[in-house]
Amino acid sequence: VSQPTAIVPPATGRLGAPAAGPIASVAWDRGAAVIIDQRQLPDTLVLRRLSAVEDVVEAIRTLAVRGAPAIGIAGAYGVVMGLLAAGDVSRASALAELDRLVSRIGTARPTAVNLAVAVDRVALAVRGTRGDARDMAAAALVEARAIHDQDRASCEAIGRAGLELLGGARRLLTHCNTGRLATGGDGTALAIVYAAHAAGRLEEVLVDETRPLLQGARLTAWELAQAEIPHRVLVDGAAGLAMARGMVDAVLVGCDRVAADGDTANKVGTYGLAVLAARHGLPFYVAGPLTSFDAATPDGDGIVVEERAADEVRAFGGTSTTPPGAPVWNPAFDVTPAELITAFVTDAGVLRPPYGPAIAAAIEDAGRG
Amino acid sequence: VSQPTAIVPPATGRLGAPAAGPIASVAWDRGAAVIIDQRQLPDTLVLRRLSAVEDVVEAIRTLAVRGAPAIGIAGAYGVVMGLLAAGDVSRASALAELDRLVSRIGTARPTAVNLAVAVDRVALAVRGTRGDARDMAAAALVEARAIHDQDRASCEAIGRAGLELLGGARRLLTHCNTGRLATGGDGTALAIVYAAHAAGRLEEVLVDETRPLLQGARLTAWELAQAEIPHRVLVDGAAGLAMARGMVDAVLVGCDRVAADGDTANKVGTYGLAVLAARHGLPFYVAGPLTSFDAATPDGDGIVVEERAADEVRAFGGTSTTPPGAPVWNPAFDVTPAELITAFVTDAGVLRPPYGPAIAAAIEDAGRG
Numbered sequence: 001v002s003q004p005t006a007i008v009p010p011a012t013g014r015l016g017a018p019a020a021g022p023i024a025s026v027a028w029d030r031g032a033a034v035i036i037d038q039r040q041l042p043d044t045l046v047l048r049r050l051s052a053v054e055d056v057v058e059a060i061r062t063l064a065v066r067g068a069p070a071i072g073i074a075g076a077y078g079v080v081m082g083l084l085a086a087g088d089v090s091r092a093s094a095l096a097e098l099d100r101l102v103s104r105i106g107t108a109r110p111t112a113v114n115l116a117v118a119v120d121r122v123a124l125a126v127r128g129t130r131g132d133a134r135d136m137a138a139a140a141l142v143e144a145r146a147i148h149d150q151d152r153a154s155c156e157a158i159g160r161a162g163l164e165l166l167g168g169a170r171r172l173l174t175h176c177n178t179g180r181l182a183t184g185g186d187g188t189a190l191a192i193v194y195a196a197h198a199a200g201r202l203e204e205v206l207v208d209e210t211r212p213l214l215q216g217a218r219l220t221a222w223e224l225a226q227a228e229i230p231h232r233v234l235v236d237g238a239a240g241l242a243m244a245r246g247m248v249d250a251v252l253v254g255c256d257r258v259a260a261d262g263d264t265a266n267k268v269g270t271y272g273l274a275v276l277a278a279r280h281g282l283p284f285y286v287a288g289p290l291t292s293f294d295a296a297t298p299d300g301d302g303i304v305v306e307e308r309a310a311d312e313v314r315a316f317g318g319t320s321t322t323p324p325g326a327p328v329w330n331p332a333f334d335v336t337p338a339e340l341i342t343a344f345v346t347d348a349g350v351l352r353p354p355y356g357p358a359i360a361a362a363i364e365d366a367g368r369g
Numbered sequence: 370v371s372q373p374t375a376i377v378p379p380a381t382g383r384l385g386a387p388a389a390g391p392i393a394s395v396a397w398d399r400g401a402a403v404i405i406d407q408r409q410l411p412d413t414l415v416l417r418r419l420s421a422v423e424d425v426v427e428a429i430r431t432l433a434v435r436g437a438p439a440i441g442i443a444g445a446y447g448v449v450m451g452l453l454a455a456g457d458v459s460r461a462s463a464l465a466e467l468d469r470l471v472s473r474i475g476t477a478r479p480t481a482v483n484l485a486v487a488v489d490r491v492a493l494a495v496r497g498t499r500g501d502a503r504d505m506a507a508a509a510l511v512e513a514r515a516i517h518d519q520d521r522a523s524c525e526a527i528g529r530a531g532l533e534l535l536g537g538a539r540r541l542l543t544h545c546n547t548g549r550l551a552t553g554g555d556g557t558a559l560a561i562v563y564a565a566h567a568a569g570r571l572e573e574v575l576v577d578e579t580r581p582l583l584q585g586a587r588l589t590a591w592e593l594a595q596a597e598i599p600h601r602v603l604v605d606g607a608a609g610l611a612m613a614r615g616m617v618d619a620v621l622v623g624c625d626r627v628a629a630d631g632d633t634a635n636k637v638g639t640y641g642l643a644v645l646a647a648r649h650g651l652p653f654y655v656a657g658p659l660t661s662f663d664a665a666t667p668d669g670d671g672i673v674v675e676e677r678a679a680d681e682v683r684a685f686g687g688t689s690t691t692p693p694g695a696p697v698w699n700p701a702f703d704v705t706p707a708e709l710i711t712a713f714v715t716d717a718g719v720l721r722p723p724y725g726p727a728i729a730a731a732i733e734d735a736g737r738g
Contacts, residue, residue, distance in 0.1 A: 231696060233691050236580065244640065269609070313603070314602075316685045317685065319685055319686020319687065323590055324411075
């Protein structure tokens with residue numbers, strides 16, 4: 001990944017969606033994507049300028065940029081960069097380069113469907129463009145910006161729909177990071193938190209730290225502190241006790257890929273939360289834009305769960321957490337069966353069981369719209 | 370805590386129960402307790418000589434020595450040290466000192482019942498002794514050594530009973546550390562693992578890393594590697610996926626305090642594992658000596674769950690895991706309701722539901738024995 005272009009003390013750099021504040025998780029800037037390097041939070045707020053396709057792929061692989069919607073946006077900008085870098089070539093050469101870009105960027109991570117969807121969408125727009133390589137790159141940028149803008153709007157819609165759904169639930173538990181860092185707007189599950197706080201209807205957010213990469217402790221706690229939203233961080237294993245003690249009114253999580261029947265891949269640990277929520281009779285809400293729904297995958301068995309490097313579990317910072325070379329199993333996601341999900345909160349409204357028809361109808365309506 | 374007396378490279382220092390190998394979690398040595406400093410594993414195997422009561426209390430509080438049976442043994446030796454330090458005082462002075470020691474050491478940590486039980490048992494032996502302060506200290510040492518020896522025998526009995534109970538279960542999942550580091554012998558839940566491995570009936574142990582202090586990743590993985598037992602470390606949130614994928618035949622955990630009805634306090638995260646095991650129809654076994662059973666506490670509501678410092682969650686090694694000063698909730702234990710426990714494996718055999726009568730009978734039999 002390229003060198004950082006700016007290091008902003010976290011205390012002064014305020015995080016916000018592009019429309020709301022100065023620093024976005026991903027921003028397009030004169031031929032490059034500027035991202036917040038999420039690996040370095042919360043110690044340092046580093047902005048990193050990704051000006052080559054390889055930078056984008058590396059940033060996605062290493063989770064410098066992460067969150068299903070955010071990697072979709074970054075991937076879309078990556079395709080633009082690749083076409084710009086190809087220069088003033090023939091239309092056939094540009095289309096061949098486009099195919100390579102779609103494959104290279106679209107497969108940087110396997111589980112979240114948004115990445116492949118965004119990259120394919122840019123490719124479709126490019127292929128439908130008449131004109132030369134420059135026109136094609138321009139069309140790619142228009143489409144990438146549209147994806148980014150639509151994600152921001154999706155976050156707003158999710159926040160609104162989720163706020164209504166919450167009813168009197170004021171103490172929320174969440175997992176991983178699903179906020180401004182993970183999306184092009186206010187987030188998915190966290191957009192609902194922001195909306196509830198703005199409406200004066202939030203008491204506390206319990207934030208699972210979310211091992212191994214601690215997106216909850218490092219990123220969600222940082223976001224919520226910036227927004228002055230009351231929260232406490234807990235280890236992932238403490239969620240059960242929190243529910244047993246009556247400290248939680250509802251569980252809110254995001255999603256990386258929702259199958260056609262509602263089975264949902266999300267950050268590892270989500271499934272256990274859903275099972276606990278069911279035991280305690282708590283609503284378990286999954287928030288995400290329709291771009292996270294994958295009608296082509298019939299159910300959870302068809303979702304590829306990314307397994308990541310053992311070293312993510314073996315050390316944190318410079319300190320070993322296991323004996324050297326300890327054998328490790330490190331799945332990044334798990335799959336929550338649809339039956340454990342109380343409702344989906346999407347940019348097309350709230351979806352209720354049975355999810356097969358509800359998801360199909362929402363996707364069909366969106367296609368018509 | 371006192372300065373380390375020996376630093377042994379983990380690769381050469383082999384861990385073992387006193388009867389089985391050169392290094393024990395706790396050993397009495399000429400007026401002091403020598404412990405393995407468990408905070409420094411797996412990087413360094415440090416033996417620490419605790420020669421004053423304050424050293425013992427500090428070692429228990431900071432988890433330099435940990436595991437319900439091991440802190441019972443260390444606490445018992447602490448009482449001996451305190452009486453030895455009091456010197457050649459009057460019998461009345463020695464008894465007054467004894468009361469102070471019982472209170473000071475017995476409350477160093479609240480959740481595990483073994484500590485208070487062991488300290489009380491030494492006190493009872495001392496009070497029953499005729500003779501001067503020296504005789505009283507000698508009686509304390511005899512009793513502390515008996516507690517230590519009995520724990521070693523308890524571990525063997527648990528291993529034997531558990532091996533029979535396992536039947537064809539060859540792939541086990543465990544949480545925290547319940548082995549040679551946690552006890553005076555081979556362990557509680559891990560004694561069963563050692564027994565299954567020795568019998569050629571073990572395929573793999575999945576080891577929950579066990580946040581926040583990583584007793585699974587740091588200690589259990591180290592113990593199992595030393596014993597050449599096949600294992601993999603996973604983050605606590607991955608246990609649900611492991612069960613959903615059919616990678617687990619049974620779950621084995623230890624216990625810090627079992628109430629009279631079978632409700633069980635153990636390392637935070639245990640309750641979530643029990644709920645997941647029930648969903649997947651997997652046996653959920655709790656292993657521990659009868660000294661971990663507390664007939665005076667009717668059910669789980671009466672168990673005090675220790676809440677520890679926020680900094681345990683906020684940083685690991687020298688690296689922050691949260692923003693500075695992030696609000697944290699850090700319960701060290703949770704309570705698993707008896708209904709989720711398939712069986713208890715104790716030094717008095719296997720206990721099956723209904724647990725109220727089974728536990729009462731086992732304790733009564735042990736008292737008669």
